[in-house]
Amino acid sequence: MEKAIKLCVNASMCRGCGSCQLACSFAKAKVFNPYKSAIRLDYDPESGHTAPAILPLSCNLCGGFPTCVNICPYDALSTEEKPGLNYKILVAV
Amino acid sequence: MPRHEEWIVHVDLTSGKVTRNKVPDQVQSDFIGGSGVGWKLIADILTPGIDAFSPDNYICFNPGVLTGTLTTGAPKTTVITKYPTISSDDGKQYIGESTTGGRFFGAALARAGCHHLLITGAAPSPVYLRIRDQNIELMDAQDLWGQGIEKVTNELVRREGPETGVVCIGTAGENKVRLALAIVDKTNSLGRGGLGAVMGSKNLKAIAVNGTGDVTVARPEEFMAISQQLREKVLQWPGREHWIKLGLAAGWDTFKHTQYPGIWSKDRWEELYGEQKRLEAVEEVIPCNSCMLSCRLKWKIKGGEYDGEVGFGSPFSKSATSGMLLGVEDYRKMIHIVADANSISGVDFYTTTRMIDFVTKMYQEGRLTKEDTGGLELKRDYDTYLQLYKMTVARQGFGEILADGWYRLKKEFGLDPQDYWYGGICKGMDFIYDARPSNFHPLMMSFFTRPRPHHGGSHTRTNSRNKTIQEIYEQVEGWGLPKDILDRIFTEAPYTGKFNVGRYNCYMEDMMEVHNSLGICSIFSQHGLLFGKDMVRLYNAVVGEDISAFELVKRGDRIFNITKVINVREGFSRQDDRPPEVWFRPMDSPEGRIEMHDYYNLHVITREDVEKLLDDYYEERGWDVERGIPTKEKLASLGLQQYVDALPDAER
Numbered sequence: 001m002e003k004a005i006k007l008c009v010n011a012s013m014c015r016g017c018g019s020c021q022l023a024c025s026f027a028k029a030k031v032f033n034p035y036k037s038a039i040r041l042d043y044d045p046e047s048g049h050t051a052p053a054i055l056p057l058s059c060n061l062c063g064g065f066p067t068c069v070n071i072c073p074y075d076a077l078s079t080e081e082k083p084g085l086n087y088k089i090l091v092a093v
Numbered sequence: 094m095p096r097h098e099e100w101i102v103h104v105d106l107t108s109g110k111v112t113r114n115k116v117p118d119q120v121q122s123d124f125i126g127g128s129g130v131g132w133k134l135i136a137d138i139l140t141p142g143i144d145a146f147s148p149d150n151y152i153c154f155n156p157g158v159l160t161g162t163l164t165t166g167a168p169k170t171t172v173i174t175k176y177p178t179i180s181s182d183d184g185k186q187y188i189g190e191s192t193t194g195g196r197f198f199g200a201a202l203a204r205a206g207c208h209h210l211l212i213t214g215a216a217p218s219p220v221y222l223r224i225r226d227q228n229i230e231l232m233d234a235q236d237l238w239g240q241g242i243e244k245v246t247n248e249l250v251r252r253e254g255p256e257t258g259v260v261c262i263g264t265a266g267e268n269k270v271r272l273a274l275a276i277v278d279k280t281n282s283l284g285r286g287g288l289g290a291v292m293g294s295k296n297l298k299a300i301a302v303n304g305t306g307d308v309t310v311a312r313p314e315e316f317m318a319i320s321q322q323l324r325e326k327v328l329q330w331p332g333r334e335h336w337i338k339l340g341l342a343a344g345w346d347t348f349k350h351t352q353y354p355g356i357w358s359k360d361r362w363e364e365l366y367g368e369q370k371r372l373e374a375v376e377e378v379i380p381c382n383s384c385m386l387s388c389r390l391k392w393k394i395k396g397g398e399y400d401g402e403v404g405f406g407s408p409f410s411k412s413a414t415s416g417m418l419l420g421v422e423d424y425r426k427m428i429h430i431v432a433d434a435n436s437i438s439g440v441d442f443y444t445t446t447r448m449i450d451f452v453t454k455m456y457q458e459g460r461l462t463k464e465d466t467g468g469l470e471l472k473r474d475y476d477t478y479l480q481l482y483k484m485t486v487a488r489q490g491f492g493e494i495l496a497d498g499w500y501r502l503k504k505e506f507g508l509d510p511q512d513y514w515y516g517g518i519c520k521g522m523d524f525i526y527d528a529r530p531s532n533f534h535p536l537m538m539s540f541f542t543r544p545r546p547h548h549g550g551s552h553t554r555t556n557s558r559n560k561t562i563q564e565i566y567e568q569v570e571g572w573g574l575p576k577d578i579l580d581r582i583f584t585e586a587p588y589t590g591k592f593n594v595g596r597y598n599c600y601m602e603d604m605m606e607v608h609n610s611l612g613i614c615s616i617f618s619q620h621g622l623l624f625g626k627d628m629v630r631l632y633n634a635v636v637g638e639d640i641s642a643f644e645l646v647k648r649g650d651r652i653f654n655i656t657k658v659i660n661v662r663e664g665f666s667r668q669d670d671r672p673p674e675v676w677f678r679p680m681d682s683p684e685g686r687i688e689m690h691d692y693y694n695l696h697v698i699t700r701e702d703v704e705k706l707l708d709d710y711y712e713e714r715g716w717d718v719e720r721g722i723p724t725k726e727k728l729a730s731l732g733l734q735q736y737v738d739a740l741p742d743a744e745r
Contacts, residue, residue, distance in 0.1 A: 015387055016196050017380040022163035026317060031307035032162045033204060034256060043255035045247040048279065048379065048391055048405065050196075071163070073328065073385040074337070 005061050006080040007069070009052055013076035016041065016050030020068035020077060027067045039068060052076065097158060097310060097635045099126055099208035101134065104222065104229065106295050107148060107214030111229045116209065122638070123732065125610035125645070128171035128190055129652040131155035131209050135173050135188065136659045136736065138211070145177035145186050145287065146269060146294040148215040154202060154260075154300075155210075157612015158635055161203035161308035164320050165327045165623065166384030169550070169612040170199035170277075176545060177271045177287040177294075179500040180521040185664050187520055189545025190656070191288060192609050194381030194388075195278035198258030199612060204304025216296040221249065224302040234298040238267060241437030242276045243405070249301040257303045263439030265486045266293035270496040272441045272485070279405045280379055280389040282435065285547050286522055289439045311637030319630045327385045327622050340378040341388045341407040342371040347557055348410055353530040354417045354515050355682030366413035366424050374428065376403070386616060394432075397425045404432035411525075415446035418515055419453075421475055430482055438486040447523050448495050449481045451513050452502070465506055466491045499523070517673025520665075522546045528676045529687045532558055533698045538598045539605075541670050542710060544660040551605040552615035555597070555692065562591055564621065569597070571624025572604060573642025581713065588702035590691045595706035599713040603649030610652065651731045654714075654723050662739035667711070667721025672703050 024037035034041065038058035042051045052068070059066075069077045099116040116130055124130045131153045143149050152174045159167035171192045180187055193199075202210065205226050212222070219238040220231040237245045242263045250257050258278060265273035266289030273289030274282050284291075292298075310316045327333065336343045345368045349359055357365070373395055380387040390409075394402040412427035421427055434442040455461045456471035463470060467490045471477060484492025494501050499510035500521050510518040516527045519541040525548075528537040535555050540546045554560050554568045562583065569579060582596045589595065604625060608615045611632060617623035625642040633639055677700055680687040689698045711718040715727040725737045 015378070015380050017384050017387075018196070018200070018382050019163060019385075022383060026163065026313070029307075030313040031309050033305070033307045035305045036307070041255055043250070045250040045279075048377070071324075073324075074380075 004082045005064055005066075006082060007054060007059070007061065007066060008078045008080060009054065010076050010078065011051035013074050014051045015074050015076075016043065017073065019071050019073060020052050023067045023071035027062055097126065099130060100206045101209040101211060102207045102229065103211045103213075105214040106212060106216040106220065106231065106297060109231050113206075113227070122636075123648065124652055125607065125632070125648050126158040126636070127160070127208070127610040127612055128155040128157070128173065129606060129610035129648065131171065131173050132190070132652055132655045134209055134211060136655050139175065139188065139659070141659075141662045141739075143175065145175045145291055148295065149213065150175050150291060150294075152212045152288070152291060152295075153209060154207070154212075156199040156203040156208060157610060159631060160612035161200040161382075162310060162316070162320075162635070163383050164613065164631060165323050165617055166381060166386060167611065167613040168194040168196075168199050168381035168384060169609065169614060170195070170202060170283075171550070171609045171612075172284055172288060174284070174288060174291050176284075177269075177290050178521040179271070179498050181669060182500065182503070183664075184500075185669070187544045187665065188656070188659055188663065189286065189543075190549060190609060191284045191286070191545070191547070192550045193260075193277045193281045193283035194384070194614060195258060195281045196379070196382050197256060198260055198277045198302065200308075200382045201256060201258035201302040201304045203308050204306045205302055206304065206306055207302065210300075212295070212297065215294065219296045219298050221299040221301060222297065223253070224300065224304070225253075226304055226306060237298050239264065242439050243279055243436040245299055246276070246279050249299060253301050253303050257301050259299055259301050261299040261439070262289040262292045262297075263437055265438045265440035266290055267298075268486065268488045268496070269293050270440060270486060270488060271498045272444045272496065273439055274441055276406075276435060276439055279436070281381070282406065285441050285443070286545060310635045312634045316631065316634035319627070319634060323623065323627055324385060327617070330620065330622055332620065333386065337378060337387050339368070339371065339375060340390045342368070342375060342390060342409045344410065345371065348413070351531040351558065352410065352414050352526060353682070353684075353687075354414055354527070355530070355680040355684070355687060356417050356420070358683040362413070362417060365422050366409070366416055370424050371409045374425075379405070381614070384614065388616065392428065394425045394428060397423060399425055399429040402429060402432055404428065404436055406431065406435040408432070408435075411442050414515075415442070415450070418450045419446065419475075419478055420473065421478070426475055430479065433482075440486055443525055444498070444523055445482055445485055445495070446478070447513065447516065448485075448499065448502070449478050451508070452481070452495070453477065455508055460508065461506060511674040514675060517675045519546045519671055519673055520669055524673070527680075528672075529680045529689045532690050532692055532694055533594060533703075534558065534692050535594050535598045535601050538594055538706065538710070539602055541672055542598060542707075543602065544656055544665065549605070550609045550615050551601060552619035553601050553604065554619065554621055555601075556619050558692070558694070565592065565597075568618075568621065568624060569600065571626045571642070572600060572646055573625055573629070573644075574600060574646065575643065586705075588698075588705045590693055590695055592692050593706070593709060594692060595709035596713045598710055600646060602653050603646050606649035606652040606656075607645050610649075651733065654728065654731055654733060655736065658723050658728065658733065658736045658739045661722045661741070667707070667719070670707065670721050672700075
């Protein structure tokens with residue numbers, strides 16, 4: 001049975017280290033470049049807050065095992081699996 | 094994949110001209126890359142003997158070889174310049190390096206291909222440097238001049254976008270206060286000793302950089318496999334949970350012993366400035382780019398006169414030490430000054446508050462008079478401290494003298510910096526640690542053997558007290574040092590015990606050059622999470638070489654020698670590598686008498702012991718022991734014969 005992957009962003013946990021972007025660009029192109037990743041860093045300079053914003057068209061969930069989730073050292077990204085349709089859901093918690 | 098290539102971007106602020114050249118492969122290899130190459134460039138381009146505020150002075154920003162990649166944390170940029178610190182009675186100034194992290198700045202420089210951003214000249218009116226990849230422009234900054242660092246940084250990020258890295262100076266830098274520094278990405282300080290004033294002298298308010306290029310590595314799969322192994326090790330580190338909760342504030346249990354100024358009891362200090370107080374104010378803990386630990390803080394003052402004030406950086410340790418020295422019991426009042434120093438004025442809190450401590454005490458003792466201070470009564474109270482702080486930043490009245498540092502006080506009033514009672518001063522800069530409560534550990538020694546007396550990336554296992562011989566041995570073995578060197582470091586001697594700090598210091602400084610050239614944060618080395626043998630694997634995978642860990646140390650030695658030789662050219666020698674006098678005066682504290690002891694706290698270190706350790710240090714470096722400077726043979730062995738002319742005549 002196909003499974004649906006839900007990629008969850010917990011914005012309150014993000015500290016802005018950018019590891020997710022670097023891992024993503026490496027997975028895609030074997031280079032380190034946030035602009036070649038499927039993640040943009042949303043940044044509010046006043047508060048200093050950051051959050052990863054996933055680009056739905058660019059993200060392929062790394063074939064079901066998103067490297068950004070594995071690499072995030074601050075637990076800001078996670079996945080949930082659901083049986084059913086083969087699609088992804090991106091939500092901010 | 095292409096090899097890691099480095100580019101020099103030369104910006105002349107006077108003419109606005111920008112040029113770009115590739116670093117020759119051999120230079121990049123010989124000097125590691127990053128700040129190692131930066132030192133070579135500065136050695137070749139900087140006019141000897143000029144004043145730090147001369148338009149001919151250079152500032153060279155160097156992101157590390159690993160900066161912009163994904164590792165445990167390699168966010169560092171190292172800046173090299175001639176600092177305006179007055180370092181001796183005859184007014185010498187040192188050329189030094191300073192490192193910074195940040196969430197955006199270093200990685201953005203690397204992606205923009207600015208591996209060595211060389212800035213010279215002076216703009217006719219205030220500017221900021223806008224870097225968008227290879228589009229580099231001087232932008233009018235008259236609307237930003239006079240504004241605080243946080244406000245300007247926010248504005249530049251708004252203008253340039255969310256991945257923009259910013260280094261910015263405040264009003265102290267604009268006023269050429271010699272204690273001014275720069276702040277990176279709002280959270281990280283850069284250039285204690287006057288980088289901010291050098292930028293100010295060039296009318297350079299800020300640099301805003303955004304890069305969209307790739308950071309490439311020669312052997313990507315190999316690099317990522319090593320990186321993953323190291324990241325796993327950091328994730329498993331038992332201290333990580335506490336560290337990422339408190340950042341640099343997590344170090345209180347060590348700090349309260351090693352940076353104890355000896356005025357209050359330790360219990361009293363704990364009550365006023367301890368971890369519970371820190372937890373009250375910590376809002377968020379902020380990592381640098383790619384970092385798995387987090388050191389920097391966002392804090393918020395709760396209650397009191399400054400209720401609701403928010404700041405960035407790391408306010409706690411410095412405010413705790415200066416709070417005790419100044420007798421300010423409310424920590425919130427001290428971090429209010431840190432907030433101004435980091436977010437508005439851009440001034441070195443350590444030196445400013447210690448000089449205020451010095452002059453207010455000297456006034457009480459009658460060694461300074463109202464006539465000296467321009468009619469100002471120097472009381473030992475917070476309002477006076479705050480007033481003096483503001484006058485220093487603005488170079489107003491008596492503050493004009495404080496703004497020039499310790500040697501100006503000596504010149505004007507005969508107040509010898511060596512009379513100051515905490516930390517100690519060498520080459521015009523006060524040390525943030527005092528070797529009496531800290532013990533004489535290697536960092537203490539590097540403070541006075543380095544050209545610029547600040548730690549700047551030197552953290553190793555021995556920063557904390559009481560690391561076992563085995564732990565230290567494991568580290569230096571991991572640096573790839575051969576057995577004969579290890580034997581010398583661990584040969585017992587009456588003046589140093591089982592651990593020869595002088596000989597160790599030599600390799601610690603070389604490793605500092607390695608850390609800074611790679612851009613990897615030395616906090617991982619301090620915690621025993623990363624050794625030279627790990628760094629060389631990362632380095633080899635990036636540049637496509639296959640060198641040993643010891644070869645990396647030897648390249649660090651080459652870099653350190655170049656840092657020294659160009660300072661010898663400025664007139665520095667063993668006479669300037671002096672331990673502070675205060676270390677030899679016992680500290681009488683409520684905890685009892687504290688004297689400077691060896692690393693293992695077994696015996697008191699005397700002046701003669703330090704001289705013997707200095708002899709060992711210079712001998713280990715292969716230098717002229719008597720004069721504490723490189724020999725021509727040593728320079729030749731490192732391929733640095735072209736710098737022999739920098740040595741005094743008798744050494745050529």
